[in-house]
Amino acid sequence: MNFPIDKAILNALDSVNDGISICDKNGVIIYLNEAAYKIVGAEKNDILNHAVARISPDKSMLINVLEKKKSIIDVEYFWSFKGKKFHLINSGYPIFDDYGEIVGAIDIFRSIERSRKLANSIAGHQAFFNFEDIIGECDSIKSVINLSKIFSNNDENILIHGETGTGKELFAQSIHNYSNRRNNPFVALNCATLPSELIDSELFGYEEGAFTGAKKGGKSGKFELANGGTLFLDELGEMQIHIQAKLLRVLETMCINRIGSSKPIQVDVRIIAATNRNLEEMVRNGQFRQDLYYRLKVLNLEIPPLRSREEDILLLSNYFLDKLSKKANKLIKHISEEGKSMLLNHTWDGNVRELENIMSRAIYMCDSDTITKDLLIQSGLETKTYDQIQQKKLTKLSKDILSKTLVKTKGNKREAANLLNISRPTLYKYLKKYNL
Numbered sequence: 501m502n503f504p505i506d507k508a509i510l511n512a513l514d515s516v517n518d519g520i521s522i523c524d525k526n527g528v529i530i531y532l533n534e535a536a537y538k539i540v541g542a543e544k545n546d547i548l549n550h551a552v553a554r555i556s557p558d559k560s561m562l563i564n565v566l567e568k569k570k571s572i573i574d575v576e577y578f579w580s581f582k583g584k585k586f587h588l589i590n591s592g593y594p595i596f597d598d599y600g601e602i603v604g605a606i607d608i609f610r611s612i613e614r615s616r617k618l619a620n621s622i623a624g625h626q627a628f629f630n631f632e633d634i635i636g637e638c639d640s641i642k643s644v645i646n647l648s649k650i651f652s653n654n655d656e657n658i659l660i661h662g663e664t665g666t667g668k669e670l671f672a673q674s675i676h677n678y679s680n681r682r683n684n685p686f687v688a689l690n691c692a693t694l695p696s697e698l699i700d701s702e703l704f705g706y707e708e709g710a711f712t713g714a715k716k717g718g719k720s721g722k723f724e725l726a727n728g729g730t731l732f733l734d735e736l737g738e739m740q741i742h743i744q745a746k747l748l749r750v751l752e753t754m755c756i757n758r759i760g761s762s763k764p765i766q767v768d769v770r771i772i773a774a775t776n777r778n779l780e781e782m783v784r785n786g787q788f789r790q791d792l793y794y795r796l797k798v799l800n801l802e803i804p805p806l807r808s809r810e811e812d813i814l815l816l817s818n819y820f821l822d823k824l825s826k827k828a829n830k831l832i833k834h835i836s837e838e839g840k841s842m843l844l845n846h847t848w849d850g851n852v853r854e855l856e857n858i859m860s861r862a863i864y865m866c867d868s869d870t871i872t873k874d875l876l877i878q879s880g881l882e883t884k885t886y887d888q889i890q891q892k893k894l895t896k897l898s899k900d901i902l903s904k905t906l907v908k909t910k911g912n913k914r915e916a917a918n919l920l921n922i923s924r925p926t927l928y929k930y931l932k933k934y935n936l
């Protein structure tokens with residue numbers, strides 16, 4: 501160490517929740533506070549008294565500061581350590597001695613998640629998901645992702661339709677983050693949870709004294725807050741028809757009037773609307789304005805239900821197993837074969853959200869390294885009767901797979917039934933069905 505640091509100060513830094521690291525002018529780490537060890541999962545021997553340039557392939561903030569001799573404040577930073585990549589928000593500052601000579605550098609950092617949470621709690625106007633967060637390998641989901649990417653940078657409004665829990669909001673956020681509006685706000689309004697009188701003031705804002713209870717100074721509406729970015733209108737099908745008329749006018753003119761004001765405000769907002777309702781039918785029944793429907797439907801996305809994406813069920817189950825068990829600090833690695841077969845045979849009316857909830861409950865209750873069928877049942881997954889499962893299997897097993905299995909077992913039916921995990925009577929039903 502070529503400059504002294506007071507022990508009392510170091511102790512104080514240990515009680516700070518941000519990671520703090522200090523290096524000398526040669527780039528040798530001379531201090532890390534407790535939080536820094538925790539954030540990057542390091543032991544003292546791994547880092548302390550090591551040249552920072554040697555402990556990671558990525559250039560560290562400390563080296564950057566030493567080279568530039570200038571502070572770098574609140575920047576996103578990626579840093580690898582022991583094979584793990586960390587996404588951080590860092591600030592680095594040079595340390596000078598009494599003669600103005602640089603003697604070292606200090607780096608103060610926190611995980612990006614913490615920073616995002618903070619930003620969101622202040623503004624509440626951010627989209628967190630990206631297309632990489634949308635798990636799915638089947639053709640139908642891949643083609644919706646491709647289409648969404650194309651739509652992202654076409655500035656038209658988008659209508660997303662899909663059953664509950666299919667990921668409509670996930671798509672809306674990913675589209676925003678993929679679009680060139682990504683650095684501007686993503687503001688969401690759920691049309692189902694607000695009474696219709698409030699939707700009006702939530703969308704358009706109001707002037708002081710516009711109505712009894714109006715806040716002093718007035719309030720900006722979601723359109724103003726979303727200016728330059730995206731306004732996500734969730735559960736659009738629940739929007740009352742007179743508000744639909746106002747919305748249409750805004751979409752046509754891109755001008756809003758706060759309630760109680762005659763001063764129009766110009767806005768630049770892209771709308772992404774989502775619904776699980778059949779808007780076409782609602783238009784026919786006079787519950788939804790046809791002109792608004794056509795205006796929003798220009799770019800239309802249909803998110804497929806989970807039951808039509810069978811090949812994604814286990815992929816998603818394993819994804820949630822990995823993600824949620826880490827979150828719960830548990831080492832759960834497997835789903836039993838019976839468990840998998842149950843997951844595959846369920847109808848998933850609540851789609852991915854239902855699967856996520858079931859896995860989350862099962863992980864919570866699990867005290868081994870495997871999610872079993874019983875755990876899934878306790879977590880709310882319905883059991884099906886033997887007949888229902890067989891019926892489903894009957895429609896699933898293709899002629900091709902059956903003949904290949906029989907070739908593999910040299911015509912041995914018992915062995916084929918075992919390999920296919922079906923009973924012998926079921927195997928015979930298939931043989932008859934396919935004339936084999």
Ligand SMILES: Nc1ncnc2c1ncn2[C@@H]1O[C@H](COP(=O)(O)OP(=O)(O)OP(=O)(O)O)[C@@H](O)[C@H]1O
Nearest residue numbers: 633634635663664665666667668669670776852853
């Ligand atoms: N393909 C996917 N990959 C990973 N997670 C997903 C996927 N689809 C949905 N999810 C997760 O499932 C949950 C439900 O998704 P989301 O809220 O986007 O659904 P939704 O269609 O908006 O539902 P609702 O109509 O009920 O509002 C979320 O936790 C989301 O992260």
Ligand SMILES: [Mg+2]
Nearest residue numbers: 668669734774
């Ligand atoms: Mg939703």
